[in-house]
Amino acid sequence: MNTLAGGLFFSLLCLLAAGLSGALLSHVGMPLGWFFGALLSAALLQRYRPAWRIHDAVRDLARITLGVLIGASFAPDIFSRLAQFWLLTPLVLLYTGGMLLVGSGFFRRYAHFDRRTAFFSAIPGGLTEMLTFSTQVGADTRAIVVTHLTRFVVIMAGISLISSIAERPAEFAAVPATPLTLAGAGWLLACGLAGGLMARALRIRLGLLLFPLLLSAGVHAAGLTAPASSPALLALCQMVIGLVSGSKLSGLRQGSTRDLLVAAGFWALLLFVLTLAAAAGGTTLMDQSLLTLLLAVIPGGITEISVLALALGADMTLVMTAQLSRQVGILLFIQLFLHRMAASPAAGDEPPGGKQP
Template sequence: MTNDGQRASVRSCQHWRREGGRHVGLCYAAAGGAIASLFGIAAPWLIGGICLTTFVALMRPFAGPPRLLIRASSVALGMSIGSRVGVSDLRLIATWPLSLAGMTVTVAAMFAGSYYALRRIFHWDLPTAFWASSPGALGIVLAMSSQAGADVTKVTIVQLLRVLAVMIALPSIVGPTKAATILPSSRLLGIGLLVFLFSLAGGLALRRLRWIKEPTAMLFSGIIVSCIVHTHFSLDGNWGDALIAPACIVISSNVGSRFSGMGWRDLVQLILPSTLSLFVATAIATAGSLALTLVSGLHWSQVLMAFAPGGLDALIAAAILLGMDSLYVATHQVLRLILLSVALPVAADFFERRVRAEKSARATSGVSLT
C-alpha cells in the first residue's frame, strides 16, 4: 500500500472511531432510559440516560452526538410545546411579567450567593469564583472562562456537577404528574414527522440571524410551526410528542459526554465547593419559586422547574415528560439564557477591571515598601 493509501486508511479509521464513539454515547443513553422506564422512574428517558452516560464517560470517554442531532432535539422539544398551546394558554402569557421579573431577581441572587460562598469560604480567586457561579449559559461560561484567566478545571466541574444534580434530582423531587404519552398513533406520527422537517428547516434559517442563537432558534422554530399547525387545523392528540424520547436520548448523550476525560481525583477534590455552590443556588431558587407561588397562585413545581439553574433543553424536556406547562417553563429558561448571555460579558469586563486594579494596587504597595 502506498503512503497516500496508508494515510487515507488512517483517516478513515479515525473518522469511524470518532463517529462510532458518538453512536456509542447514544446507545448508552437509550439503554439508561430503557432501564429507568422499567423501574418506573420519573422522566426515565432523561434521568436514566444522563446517569448511565455520565458514569460511562468517567470510565471510558466518548464523543458527544453530532451537532445536527442536537439541533434536531431542540426542534423536537419546541414542536411538543407548540402542539400543546391553545388560545387560553396564549392569554395566560399576559400574567407572566411578575413571574419573569421574579426569575430575573432569583438568577441574580443565585449568582451572587454562589460567588460569595466560593470567595469567602473556599477563597477562590475572583475570575474562577465568578465563572463558576453562573447559574446557566454553560457554553458561554466555558468559552470565556479560559480567556479570563480562571481555573478552567474548577469552573467546568462545578458547572457540570450543578447541571447534572439539577437534571437528575429535580424531576424525581417534583414527581410524575401527568406524564406525556410518547407513542402517538401512526397518522399523528406522520403529521409530527412532517411538522418536524418544516421546523428543522425553519430553525436552520433562523440560525442565520445573528441575534438568534442556538438552541433558541431551533426551539422557537419548533414552537411556532407546531403552534400554527395545531391551532389552524385543530389537531387533537399527542402528535407533538412523536420525537420526545429520541430527543431525550440525544440530550442525555450530550450531557454525559461533557464528563469525558475528567479525572476522579479532580471530582473528589471539588465535590465540597460544588455541593455548596449547588446548595446555595438551589436554596435561592426554591425560596424564589415559593415566594412567587404565594403571590401569583401558580403551581410550585412548575415555577421551580422554570427557575432551576440547570440545562435548558433537559429542563424543558422534563417539563414535557412530567405534563407541566412546558411553554411557561421554556419561556423562563430561554429568558434566563438570554439574560446571562447579555449580562455575563458586561459583568466579566467589570470584574476584569477590578482584578487589574487590585493587582496594580498590590504592585504599588510592594514598590513603596521597598
Template sequence: MLLGCAGGFSFALMELPLAWLLGAMSVCLIATFCGLSLYKPGSIVLSMRAILGVAIGSAFSPEINERLGDLSHSLLFLLPYCLLTGLIGYAFFRTVAKFDRPTAYYAAMPGGFQDMVAFGEEAGAKIQPLALVHATRIIFLVFTLPFLVRWIEGLETENAGLHHWPDFESLIILFLCGGLGWGLAKLLRISGSAIVGPMVVSGLAHYLGWVEATPPKAFIDLAQLIIGVHIGCQYQGMRVKEMASVIFISFGYLLILGILTAAFVGLVFIFAEADPVAALLAFSPGGQAEMNLIAFAMDIDVTYVALHHLIRMVLVIVGAQLIFKLIKRFA
C-alpha cells in the same frame, strides 16, 4: 449509545421518571468514573434539541392570551433571582473555593453550560473547574428534580398525549418548524439556536393554528436518550482525585441555589399565584433544554416553564458579560 440504551431500558422497566434521559445519563456517568473511554455525541445532540424545541413550542396555543397577566407577574421575579444568584455565587467561589475572578464569576452565573464555559474561556477563566461546576449543577438537578416532582405531585412519568402519531401533513409542518427555526436562529447568531429557533417557530405555528400536533413519543424518547448520553459524558477525561474537591465545592453552591430557588418559588406562589411545581422547574437553574424536557415529559405547564427559561437565558447571556466588564473596571 449502547450503554445509554441499556440504562434507559432498565429505568423504563423500573418505571422511573424520565427513564431514557436518567437511565442513559446514569450508566454513562458510571462508565466514565470506571475509566471507560466514551465520546460525547456530536451534532446529533443539536438535532435532538431541535426536536425538543418543536415539542415545547407546541404548548403555545392561543389560550396563552388569557395567561399573559399571570405570566408577566411571575417573570418579574427573574431579574432579581438572576442577580442574587450571581452575586452570592460569586462571593462564595471567591471566598470559599478561592477561584480567580473570571472563574468565580462565570461559575456563579446560572446560564447554559456551553455559553458560560465559552464566556469564561474568553475572559481568562480556568476551564476545568468552571466546566466541573456547571456539569455538576446540571447533572444533579436533572437527576433529582423528576423524582422530587413525582414525589410532590404523584405525576405520571410521561406525557400521555405523545402516544399518537400526527398525520403526515402535521408531521411535515413540525419538521419545517424545526429546520427553519434552527436555520434562522443560527443565521441570527442566537445562543442556543438549536432549541430556541424551533421553539419560537413551532410556538408561532401552534399559536396561529397552523398545526395542533406534537412530535410523537418515539422522537421525544430518542431525544431523551441522546441528551442523557451527552450529559453522562461531561466528566470524560477528568481524574476522580482532581474532580473531588471541585465537585464538593459545587455541592455547597447547589445548597445555596436550593435555598434561593425555594425562596423565589415561595414568592411567586404568594404574589403571582403560580403553581409551585411549575415554578420549581421554571426557577431551577438547570440547563434550558433539560428543564424544558422535564416539564414537557411530565406534562407540567410547559408554556410557563419554557418562557421563564428563555427569559433567564437572555438575561444571563446579555447581562453576564456587561456586569463582568464593570467588575473588572471597578473591583
C-alpha cells in the same frame, strides 16, 4: 469509515446503550427514566469507551426536534397566556442576579476564588458558554468546570426526587396525547427545517431550540395544527440530551480536588434548596404546581430543563418564559461584568484569604 459515517455509527451504539438503560429505569418506575438512563450510560461510556459519543449532527437534530415538540405542546391561547406571566420576567431576573451575588461571595470567601473565577462559577449559564467567556478574562477553567458539573448533578438529582413525590395538577399531569395528522406532521417538519436553517444562518447556538419552538408555537397559535405529542420522539430526545449531558461528567473526575468538590457541592445543595423554597413560595402567588415552578426557576441548562419539563408534563409556556428570561439576564450580567473588568482589570484579582484550591 469517514468521519460522518463513523460519528453516526458511534451515535447509534450510544443510543442502543441508552435505550437499554432508559427502558430499564422507566420499567421500574423511575421518573425521567429515559433521560437518566442515557446520562448514566454516557458517564460509563466516557470511562470505558471514550470514542463512543453522540455526533454533533445527532445532537443538533435532537435540539431542533425538542423545539418543535415544545411548540407543539402549546395551546392556541399561548399569547394570552404569555400576557399573564408579565411579572415573571423581572422576578426571574432579580432572583438570578441575587443568586449570582450570593454565589460569587460564597466562592470568594469560602473557596478562595479570584473574582473572575467566582463570577463564572456562580452564574447559572451553560458550561460551554461560561468556559468561552471565562477563558477570555483568564479565570480558572478547571474550577469552573467542576462547579458547573457539580451543580448539574445536584440539580438533576433534586428534580428527580421532587418529581417522584410532588403532586402534579390534573391539567398538566401528562403531555397531550393528540395523535399527529399527516398535515400536522408536515407543518411540524417545515417548522423544524426552517428553524434549523434560521439558526445556522444567524449562527445562534440557542436558535436550534428556540427558532423551531417559536415557529411551531406560531403554527399552533394560528390554528393550523392541534396541540400534539409524540412519546417516541420525546423519549429519543431525552436519550440524546442525556447522552450529551452525561459525556460532560468526565470533567468532574479530571479536574476535581477534595476541597473544590466540597465547596462546589455545598453551593449546589444550597442553591437547590433556595430555589425549591422560592418555587414553594411561588405556589402561594400563582395557580401552578411546585414542580412546574421549580422547573421554571431552576438554574439548569435550558435544553436539559426543557426536555425534563416536557417529559413531566409541566406548563411549557411558564417554564420557557422563565428559562428564556434567565438566559437574557445571564447575558446581561456577563456584559456588565466584562465592562467592569475592562474598567478595573486588576481590582480584586487575588482571592481573599489565600490561594484557590
